[in-house]
Amino acid sequence: MNPIETHQLSHRYGRTEAVHELSLAVPEGSVCALLGPNGAGKTTTIKLLMNLLRPGGGTATVLGVDSRRLGPRELAQIGYVSENQQLPVWMTVRQLLDYCRPFYPTWDVALEKRLLAQFELPADRKLKQLSRGQLMKAALLSSLAYRPKLLVLDEPFSGLDPVARDDFVRGLLEAAGEDGWTVLVSSHDIEEVERLADRVVLLDAGRLQLAEATDSLLGRFRRVEVSLPNPSPPSVAPVPPGWMALERGAGLVRFVDSRHEPLTMARDCREQFPAATVTASPMTLREIYLTLAHAGRNQPKGAAA
Amino acid sequence: MKLICHIIKKDFRRLRLPLALWLLPMAGQFLIGFWLLRAHDPTPFALEALGRTLAVRNLAGCVWLLWGLQVVGCGLLVVALVQADPLVGGQIWWVSRPISPARLLSAKLLALALFCCLPPVVVALPWWLFCGYGPREILLATGETMAGHAVLVVLVLPLAVLTENAARFMFHGLVAFFFWVCLLLLLAAWWPPVDEPNWAALGWAVVPAVVVTLHQYLCRRTARSWLLLAAGMVVIGLAPRLVPPTPGFWRDNPFAFAISGPPREAPPAMATLTVTPGTVSLWKFSPANPAEVPQTDATVRLRFGGLPVGYAIFDGQYDGTWRWPDGVQFQQAGSIYGDLDPAAWSLLGRPDPKEPGEAGMASVFVPDSLATKIKRQPTAWDARLHLGVMRGEVVALLPLRAGAVGGRSGHQIRILEVQRPGALELTMVDLAPAFMGGNWQNLFYTLDWDERTSFYALRSRTRTGSAGQPTTSANILKGQSEQPEAKAIKLPHGGVTLAIRIGTVGLLCRLVEVEAWEVADGNLASADQGKWLDDAELVQVAFTRVGTIERAVATKALVVQTVKAGTLGPAEKP
Numbered sequence: 001m002n003p004i005e006t007h008q009l010s011h012r013y014g015r016t017e018a019v020h021e022l023s024l025a026v027p028e029g030s031v032c033a034l035l036g037p038n039g040a041g042k043t044t045t046i047k048l049l050m051n052l053l054r055p056g057g058g059t060a061t062v063l064g065v066d067s068r069r070l071g072p073r074e075l076a077q078i079g080y081v082s083e084n085q086q087l088p089v090w091m092t093v094r095q096l097l098d099y100c101r102p103f104y105p106t107w108d109v110a111l112e113k114r115l116l117a118q119f120e121l122p123a124d125r126k127l128k129q130l131s132r133g134q135l136m137k138a139a140l141l142s143s144l145a146y147r148p149k150l151l152v153l154d155e156p157f158s159g160l161d162p163v164a165r166d167d168f169v170r171g172l173l174e175a176a177g178e179d180g181w182t183v184l185v186s187s188h189d190i191e192e193v194e195r196l197a198d199r200v201v202l203l204d205a206g207r208l209q210l211a212e213a214t215d216s217l218l219g220r221f222r223r224v225e226v227s228l229p230n231p232s233p234p235s236v237a238p239v240p241p242g243w244m245a246l247e248r249g250a251g252l253v254r255f256v257d258s259r260h261e262p263l264t265m266a267r268d269c270r271e272q273f274p275a276a277t278v279t280a281s282p283m284t285l286r287e288i289y290l291t292l293a294h295a296g297r298n299q300p301k302g303a304a305a
Numbered sequence: 306m307k308l309i310c311h312i313i314k315k316d317f318r319r320l321r322l323p324l325a326l327w328l329l330p331m332a333g334q335f336l337i338g339f340w341l342l343r344a345h346d347p348t349p350f351a352l353e354a355l356g357r358t359l360a361v362r363n364l365a366g367c368v369w370l371l372w373g374l375q376v377v378g379c380g381l382l383v384v385a386l387v388q389a390d391p392l393v394g395g396q397i398w399w400v401s402r403p404i405s406p407a408r409l410l411s412a413k414l415l416a417l418a419l420f421c422c423l424p425p426v427v428v429a430l431p432w433w434l435f436c437g438y439g440p441r442e443i444l445l446a447t448g449e450t451m452a453g454h455a456v457l458v459v460l461v462l463p464l465a466v467l468t469e470n471a472a473r474f475m476f477h478g479l480v481a482f483f484f485w486v487c488l489l490l491l492l493a494a495w496w497p498p499v500d501e502p503n504w505a506a507l508g509w510a511v512v513p514a515v516v517v518t519l520h521q522y523l524c525r526r527t528a529r530s531w532l533l534l535a536a537g538m539v540v541i542g543l544a545p546r547l548v549p550p551t552p553g554f555w556r557d558n559p560f561a562f563a564i565s566g567p568p569r570e571a572p573p574a575m576a577t578l579t580v581t582p583g584t585v586s587l588w589k590f591s592p593a594n595p596a597e598v599p600q601t602d603a604t605v606r607l608r609f610g611g612l613p614v615g616y617a618i619f620d621g622q623y624d625g626t627w628r629w630p631d632g633v634q635f636q637q638a639g640s641i642y643g644d645l646d647p648a649a650w651s652l653l654g655r656p657d658p659k660e661p662g663e664a665g666m667a668s669v670f671v672p673d674s675l676a677t678k679i680k681r682q683p684t685a686w687d688a689r690l691h692l693g694v695m696r697g698e699v700v701a702l703l704p705l706r707a708g709a710v711g712g713r714s715g716h717q718i719r720i721l722e723v724q725r726p727g728a729l730e731l732t733m734v735d736l737a738p739a740f741m742g743g744n745w746q747n748l749f750y751t752l753d754w755d756e757r758t759s760f761y762a763l764r765s766r767t768r769t770g771s772a773g774q775p776t777t778s779a780n781i782l783k784g785q786s787e788q789p790e791a792k793a794i795k796l797p798h799g800g801v802t803l804a805i806r807i808g809t810v811g812l813l814c815r816l817v818e819v820e821a822w823e824v825a826d827g828n829l830a831s832a833d834q835g836k837w838l839d840d841a842e843l844v845q846v847a848f849t850r851v852g853t854i855e856r857a858v859a860t861k862a863l864v865v866q867t868v869k870a871g872t873l874g875p876a877e878k879p
Contacts, residue, residue, distance in 0.1 A: 047395055050400070050401050051400060052395050052396065052397065052400055052401070053395055054526075071403075071405060072403035072404065072405050072408075073403070075401065075402060075403040075404075076403040078401070080401035082396060084396045085396050085398055085401075086391070086394065086396050086397060086398050087398055088315075088319075088389070088398065090319055095318070099311070099315050100402065102307070102308060102311050103308065103311075103402055103403045103404065104403065
C-alpha cells in the first residue's frame with residue numbers, strides 16, 4: 001500500500017481550477033518532491049491530502065484512509081509542516097512541545113531533545129519571537145519527534161537562509177533516514193530537493209506533468225551539444241520525439257534529450273547531423289525542471305511530458 | 306478525558322490574563338455594593354436624598370457600565386477561546402494534529418463552562434453571603450448566573466466558530482445584525498408583530514446557534530454553516546408568527562420562580578374566608594380629552610371575614626353583574642384591590658388602628674349612564690371573585706442603630722444610618738433576591754424585579770400599652786407597597802432613593818423620615834418620642850403570594866356611600 005495515492009483528484013477555487021484530475025502515488029519509504037511553478041497546485045494538493053480542503057472531485061488516500069476521514073489514529077502517524085501554517089505563536093518552543101507530546105503515543109523524548117539541541121532552538125522563547133528559520137525548525141521538530149510514518153512538507157525552505165536550510169535538510173535527512181519514513185515535500189528550492197528526493201512529481205496548472213524516480217529522471221535527461229562542420233547541409237530528417245529546447249547556432253546545435261539512450265542518440269544525431277561531433281552531458285534536477293517548465297509553457301494545456 | 310483536560314489547560318494558560326481582566330468589572334460591581342452597604346454617616350443615600358451629591362446615581366451608572374463590560378468581556382472571551390483553535394481557513398494547525406473535532410468541541414464546551422460560567426459564581430459568592438443568601442438562594446443565584454452566561458456564550462458561539470479572528474468576528478457580527486434588522490423589517494411588513502417576550506426570543510435563538518456550532522465543529526463546512534445561520538435567523542423571525550404564542554403561556558412566564566415558589570392552591574385555612582359586599586362609591590371622571598366619553602369608577606367595598614391570622618387578600622379579578630328591579634342588567638369584569646395592613650397588624654398582635662373592617666375594593670369603570678342608574682335605583686350586584694392570597698411573616702426585628710442587620714435567609718434588611726435631630730431619619734436597605742428568572746420580559750428594558758411587598762413598623766421593646774403589649778407605631782412606609790412605581794423616586798417619607806441590582810441581589814435603598822407618628826394605643830406626645838425611640842426596634846412584615854381562592858358574592862341592594870367627581874383623566878385613580 002502506498003502511503004499517498006490520489007485518483008482523479010480535483011479542486012477549484014471559484015472558476016480557477018487548482019488541481020485537475022491528479023492521479024499519483026507516493027511509494028512507502030520514498031522522499032517525493034512536488035515541484036512546479038507558482039500556482040501549479042502543489043499547496044492545494046497537499047491541503048487536500050491533509051484534509052485542510054475538501055476535494056471537488058476524485059479521491060485522495062493517505063495511509064490507506066480517505067483524506068476526508070483522517071482521524072487521530074492516522075494523524076498521529078503524519079507530520080505536517082507548512083510555511084503558512086497558523087502555529088500557536090503565543091506558546092514558547094517548550095510549551096509547543098509539551099502541548100503536542102500527549103497527543104502522540106510514539107513521541108520520542110530523546111529524539112525531541114536531540115533535535116532541539118541540533119536545531120539550536122531557544123526553548124523558552126515564544127514562537128512569535130523566533131526568526132522564520134527557527135519557526136520552521138520548531139514546526140519540524142514538533143512533527144519529527146513522534147517519528148511519523150509520513151512527513152508532508154509544504155515549502156519548508158522558503159525564506160530560510162542557506163545555513164538554516166542546510167540544518168533543516170540535514171535534520172530531516174537524518175531523522176527520515178533512520179526509520180525509512182515516507183516524505184512528500186513541495187518546494188521551489190530544487191537544489192535542496194535534489195539532495196532529499198528520490199522521486200519527483202512535476203505539476204503545472206494543476207495537472208500532472210511528470211512523476212518519476214529522481215535517478216531515472218537524471219539518467220534520462222542529457223544536454224547535448226553538436227558541433228557542425230562548415231558548411232553543413234541543412235537537416236531534412238524529422239526531429240526525434242525526445243529532443244527538447246532545440247537551439248541552432250552557427251556551427252553549433254544544442255538540445256536536451258529527454259529519452260537519453262547513448263546508442264539511440266548517436267544514431268539519431270548521425271541522421272540529423274552526419275559529420276558532426278556530439279557531446280552529451282548530465283543535467284541537474286534544476287536544469288531538467290527549467291527545461292520541462294519552459295517546454296510546458298509552449299505546449300497546449302493537458303499535454304503531459 | 307485526559308486529552309480534553311490537556312486542551313483546556315492550554316487554553317487556560319493562554320487566557321488566564323483576559324479571564325482575570327474579565328472578572329474585574331464583576332468584582333467592581335460587588336465592591337460598589339459592599340461600599341454602599343457599609344454603615345457610615347452620612348450614607349451616600351442620605352446625601353443623594355438631600356440633593357447634595359449625585360454619588361449614588363453615578364454609582365448606579367457605574368454598576369450598569371460594569372455590567373455592560375462584563376457582558377462584552379464574556380463575548381470576547383468566548384471568541385478568544387474558540388479562535389485559539391480556529392475552524393475557518395485552509396491552514397488550521399490543529400487539523401493536522403491527532404485532535405478529533407468531537408474532542409476539541411468537548412474541550413471547548415467544558416472550557417467555556419469553566420471559564421465563562423463558573424468564575425462569576427465564585428466571584429459572586431462572598432457578595433451573596435454578605436447579603437444574607439441562604440443555601441436555597443445561593444443555589445438559585447448560581448443557576449441563574451450560570452444560565453445567563455451560558456445563554457450569552459451560546460449566542461456568541463455561532464459567529465465565533467465562523468470567523469478566524471476578533472476583527473472578522475466584529476465585522477461579521479455587524480453584517481449579521483444588519484441582516485437581522487432587515488429581516489425583521491421585512492417580516493413586519495408582511496405579518497403583524499407578535500408580542501413575544503424576550504426569553505422566548507432567546508429560546509428560539511439558542512436552537513440555530515447550537516446547530517451552527519455543532520455543524521461547524523464536526524464538519525468544518527463554513528459556507529454551509531453560514532447558510533444554516535441565515536436560515537436559523539429566518540426561522541427565529543418566522544417562528545413566533547407561524548406558531549403564535551398562547552397569551553396565557555407568555556403571561557404566566559414558565560421560567561418564573563417566586564421567592565417562595567410558584568403560586569398554588571390557597572391553603573386550607575382559607576376555607577373560613579367569607580366575603581360580603583358593602584357599599585359602593587362612585588367617582589366620576591371627566592376625561593382630559595373632551596372627545597372621550599366620561600366614565601365613572603364604581604368601587605364596591607368588600608368585607609373579608611374569617612381571614613386567618615397573617616393572611617390577606619391583596620389583589621384579584623372579578624366577573625360581576627349589576628341588576629336593577631326594571632330587569633336591566635349589566636355585566637362587567639374588573640379588578641380587586643386588597644389591603645395588607647390588617648394582616649400585618651394581626652401578626653403584630655393588635656387590630657389595624659386605621660382600617661375599620663372593610664379591607665377590599667372591587668373596582669371597575671362603568672359608563673356614566675350606568676353610574677346615574679346606580680345612584681337612582683336600588684342596585685343588586687353579584688360577582689364571582691378570583692382572589693389573590695398573600696401570607697405575611699415577621700421577617701426582621703432589628704434595633705434602631707446604624708449597622709444593624711436583620712432578616713432571614715434570602716431576605717435581609719440593613720440599617721445604614723439613624724439620625725434623630727428631632728424627627729427620625731432612617732436610611733435602610735432591603736436586600737432581596739432579584740432573579741431575572743421571573744422577569745425575562747423586562748430583561749433588556751428596566752432590569753426590574755418583583756419587590757417583596759412589605760410592611761414596616763417601629764415597636765418599643767419595653768414599653769407596653771393598655772393591653773400589655775409592646776407599643777407599635779403606624780406603618781412607617783404606608784403606601785409604599787401600593788406604589789411600586791415609586792422606585793428610584795425620592796419620596797418625602799419612605800422614599801426609595803435607589804433601586805439597583807447587583808449580582809442577582811436587589812438593593813432597595815430607602816430614606817425614611819418620620820416627623821411624628823402614632824402608636825397603636827394613641828398619639829405619642831412629641832416630648833415622649835425620644836424616649837420611646839431609645840428602645841424601639843424596626844419590624845418588617847413581608848408578604849408572600851401563596852395562592853388564589855374563588856368566592857361567589859351577591860347583594861340585593863348596594864348602598865351608595867360616596868359620590869365624588871374628578872376632573873382629571875381616567876388614569877387618575879382614587
